[in-house]
Amino acid sequence: MPTAIAVTSPELVLPPPDRQTPPAHVLTAPADQPLDAALAETRQLLDHHGYLVTVYPHSLPRAFRERLHTVRSVLESDRIALVRTDLPPLALAVLVRQLRQLSVTDFPAGVLAAAIRLLSHYIHAGALLNSVARLDHVPVSLTSHARSWVPGSQFAVLTTPAPQLIKLGGGSTLKGPDYATRLVTAAGQLNSDWPDTALAAHWQVSGVEQVALPPESAGWWGTGKLVEFAAAIPDISVLYQVVSSVQRTLCHWCGLQLIGDRCAFCDSPVVPGAPPRLNRAAPAALTARPGIPASADGQT
Numbered sequence: 001m002p003t004a005i006a007v008t009s010p011e012l013v014l015p016p017p018d019r020q021t022p023p024a025h026v027l028t029a030p031a032d033q034p035l036d037a038a039l040a041e042t043r044q045l046l047d048h049h050g051y052l053v054t055v056y057p058h059s060l061p062r063a064f065r066e067r068l069h070t071v072r073s074v075l076e077s078d079r080i081a082l083v084r085t086d087l088p089p090l091a092l093a094v095l096v097r098q099l100r101q102l103s104v105t106d107f108p109a110g111v112l113a114a115a116i117r118l119l120s121h122y123i124h125a126g127a128l129l130n131s132v133a134r135l136d137h138v139p140v141s142l143t144s145h146a147r148s149w150v151p152g153s154q155f156a157v158l159t160t161p162a163p164q165l166i167k168l169g170g171g172s173t174l175k176g177p178d179y180a181t182r183l184v185t186a187a188g189q190l191n192s193d194w195p196d197t198a199l200a201a202h203w204q205v206s207g208v209e210q211v212a213l214p215p216e217s218a219g220w221w222g223t224g225k226l227v228e229f230a231a232a233i234p235d236i237s238v239l240y241q242v243v244s245s246v247q248r249t250l251c252h253w254c255g256l257q258l259i260g261d262r263c264a265f266c267d268s269p270v271v272p273g274a275p276p277r278l279n280r281a282a283p284a285a286l287t288a289r290p291g292i293p294a295s296a297d298g299q300t
Contacts, residue, residue, distance in 0.1 A: 002103040003112050004049035005096060008056045008064060011214040012093045014184070017234060021100050027054065030067040035074075042071050046079055051109035053081045053264070055096055055116065057089065059216060078254050081113040081264040088137075088159060088221070089214035090186050091125030091230040101236045107243065110256030113264035115243045122242065124177050124203075124231040126158035127221050128168075128194055134222030138163045154192065156199070157221075168194065176203035182234040186213040190225040205231055 006025040007013060013024045025045060028038065045052050054068060072080045085092055098119055102112060129135065132155050158164040158174050166172040176199075183205040185195045196208050218224040233239055246259040253268035261270045 001049045003109045004045045004052045005099050005103055006045070006052055006054040007096055008054075008060055008068075009214070009216075011089065011212070011216070012055075012096050014093050014097045014211060017097070017101065020104055021097070022103060024096055024100055027068075029061075030063050035067070035070065038067060038071050039074060042075060042080070046075075046077060051079045051081070051265075053083065053099065053109065053113045053116075055083050055085060055092070055099070057092055057216065058084055058086045059220065060084075078265055079109070081109070083113060083116050083264055085116065085120060086137075087120060087123065088125045088127070088228065088230070089216045090184060090211070090228040091123050091160065091232075093211075093214065094123060094184055094230045094232045095119055098232065098239055102239055102243065105236075105240055107240075108257045110251065110254075110258040110263060110265060111243065111248060114258045114260045114262075116264070117260055118243065118246060119239070121161050122177075122179075122233055123160060124158060124181070125160045126156065126164075126174065126229055127217075128190060128192055128227040128229070129155045129157060129221060129223055130190055130225040131155075131223050132157065132165065136222065137220070138165055154190075154194075156194075173202055174199065177231055179233065180235070180238070181205050181231040182207050182209065183229060183231045184209045184211060185227060185229045186211050186217065188213045188218060188224050188226045188228070190227050192227055195227050195229040199229065203231055206234065 002022055004025055006027050008027050010026050013026060042052065068082050072082065087095060095116065099112065099116065102115065130153065135157065137159050138157050154168040156166050156168055156174050164174050166174060183200050183203065185208060200208050213228060217226065217228050248257050248259055249270060251258055251263040251266060251268055252271045254263060254266040256263060256265055
């Protein structure tokens with residue numbers, strides 16, 4: 001069975017791109033589920049899938065975060081990975097869908113969990129905002145703050161892979177990906193088709209998908225008047241090549257295969273003298289849009 005992917009809210013589960021992509025398991029908040037039920041639920045997932053990778057946002061309430069660690073501690077399981085990410089809500093949902101796609105491939109659980117950090121760098125996450133006065137995740141100049149008070153002002157913001165902020169109508173554009181992506185958008189209380197039209201055309205995306213805005217988005221971006229967007233690699237064969245291009249090593253503590261510099265399951269760092277850390281060079285699969293080789297179709 002594929003490694004189980006779990007999330008902490010249903011909004012992080014986007015529609016699957018194909019019939020092979022499994023769903024993510026939505027964990028219940030502590031206020032709505034006693035500890036015994038949470039333990040039984042997690043034990044059943046481990047019995048059925050072998051390993052569990054839980055992805056949760058940095059903004060997750062403390063009680064829910066403590067519940068996740070309590071369940072792992074009580075079960076004394078080294079087969080549960082708890083991975084926190086700073087990605088915006090919509091980008092996190094897109095990342096979770098990529099993990100779901102990769103979970104049906106031959107990647108072992110340690111590599112799959114460690115791939116979260118890698119894949120985050122290949123997601124262009126941002127939003128169109130009517131104000132940046134309460135934006136905390138991207139540096140905002142005093143001039144931009146002042147312009148936020150001008151009626152009708154709109155700002156395009158990018159948080160990853162590198163922070164960017166522009167005022168619409170000023171001639172500037174957001175630097176986008178130089179590899180094939182698909183754009184996912186989610187509209188809040190701001191009425192604008194700029195991400196679906198102008199941005200999509202500028203970034204030359206392969207398509208646009210509209211989904212519901214996650215409830216956490218307004219708090220993350222500092223305003224409910226927004227359109228959130230995320231451009232990411234949609235093709236499972238390319239995702240497979242991206243992860244496969246990174247040097248693997250064995251965790252010296254739990255023995256799982258991993259990529260990067262730390263095990264997502266036991267949190268142990270790679271020991272000195274181990275194989276090289278994350279290969280920061282862009283994988284060959286990303287260097288051209290057309291003719292991407294399909295050497296790995298996700299069913300290896």
